Amino acid sequence: xxxxxxxxxxxxxxxxxxxxxxxxxxxxxxxxxxxxxxxxxxxxxxxxxxxxxxxxxxxxxxxxxxxxxxxxxxxxxxxxxxxxxxxxxxxxxxxxxxxxxxxxxxxxxxxxxxxxxxxxxxxxxxxxxxxxxxxxxxxxxxxxxxxxxxxxxxxxxxxxxxxxxxxxxxxxxxxxxxxxxxxxxxxxxxxxxxxxxxxxxxxxxxxxxxxxxxxxxxxxxxxxxxxxxxxxxxxxxxxxxxxxxxxxxxxxxxxxxxxxxxxxxxxxxxxxxxxxxxxxxxxx
Numbered sequence: 001x002x003x004x005x006x007x008x009x010x011x012x013x014x015x016x017x018x019x020x021x022x023x024x025x026x027x028x029x030x031x032x033x034x035x036x037x038x039x040x041x042x043x044x045x046x047x048x049x050x051x052x053x054x055x056x057x058x059x060x061x062x063x064x065x066x067x068x069x070x071x072x073x074x075x076x077x078x079x080x081x082x083x084x085x086x087x088x089x090x091x092x093x094x095x096x097x098x099x100x101x102x103x104x105x106x107x108x109x110x111x112x113x114x115x116x117x118x119x120x121x122x123x124x125x126x127x128x129x130x131x132x133x134x135x136x137x138x139x140x141x142x143x144x145x146x147x148x149x150x151x152x153x154x155x156x157x158x159x160x161x162x163x164x165x166x167x168x169x170x171x172x173x174x175x176x177x178x179x180x181x182x183x184x185x186x187x188x189x190x191x192x193x194x195x196x197x198x199x200x201x202x203x204x205x206x207x208x209x210x211x212x213x214x215x216x217x218x219x220x221x222x223x224x225x226x227x228x229x230x231x232x233x234x235x236x237x238x239x240x241x242x243x244x245x246x247x248x249x250x251x252x253x254x255x256x257x258x259x260x261x262x263x264x265x266x267x268x269x270x271x272x273x274x275x276x277x278x279x280x281x282x283x284x
Contacts, residue, residue, distance in 0.1 A: 030132035035068030038124040038132040041102045047135035048122060050107060053142055058107045062122050062134065066095040073127050076103060080120035083138055084108040107138060114169045114201045115142035145169045146230035153224055155240035160209040162224055162236060166199040172228040173198055178209055182218040192227065216244045
């Protein structure tokens with residue numbers, strides 16, 4: 001059950017040392033491999049869980065149990081999730097032998113956080129470098145919006161390239177349909193299919209679609225249509241011209257050769273006529 005949100009971090013909350021240890025193992029603590037462990041306070045919870053809207057400050061408590069016969073010194077930190085976590089008390093926590101220490105902490109949800117789940121860990125580390133990590137899950141509330149766009153569509157050789165952009169607040173699994181029209185009609189038509197990708201909110205993914213049997217000579221317009229559950233249909237287009245350059249180059253070379261031959265024949269015909277004219281004009 002989540003703890004109620006607070007207006008500001010309460011870092012003055014006192015540490016609690018419990019000298020009696022009945023039923024300490026009722027919860028499933030994160031074991032360090034030594035004589036100490038860490039777990040959410042209160043027992044019965046395998047991880048921390050809280051809910052809040054962007055900008056909220058949430059509270060919970062971590063319990064560090066020293067089962068050994070010697071005092072224990074540990075440091076606490078948070079990892080992952082992109083959340084601001086602040087622990088009460090000193091940076092180095094001293095836990096007497098056979099004692100449990102409870103450390104309150106606050107979690108601040110960023111004001112620009114997107115609705116959804118953010119996962120992290122509360123990590124406890126002792127002087128020898130041994131660590132125990134307790135999962136931390138924060139569910140960010142707010143409107144859930146599915147929005148998807150397809151951008152930068154282009155044709156390169158025998159491939160169609162494009163980018164999918166998740167502009168909403170939920171993870172999307174897109175579906176893609178491909179269609180292309182040439183001068184004389186449709187030259188490509190692929191039914192919608194689910195792509196093997198998951199798009200987190202705000203992500204952009206570059207993909208490509210093979211087109212091994214594209215026309216050799218044509219002018220085409222390619223249309224990509226993408227959909228996702230809850231999102232409006234999005235369309236992207238690109239135009240391309242296909243020319244068989246090898247055959248065109250061969251034809252051009254043949255035409256140039258024929259033109260050169262005609263010019264040569266004409267030049268040969270002019271030389272005898274010029275010679276005759278010179279001979280007629282010469283004195284006897």
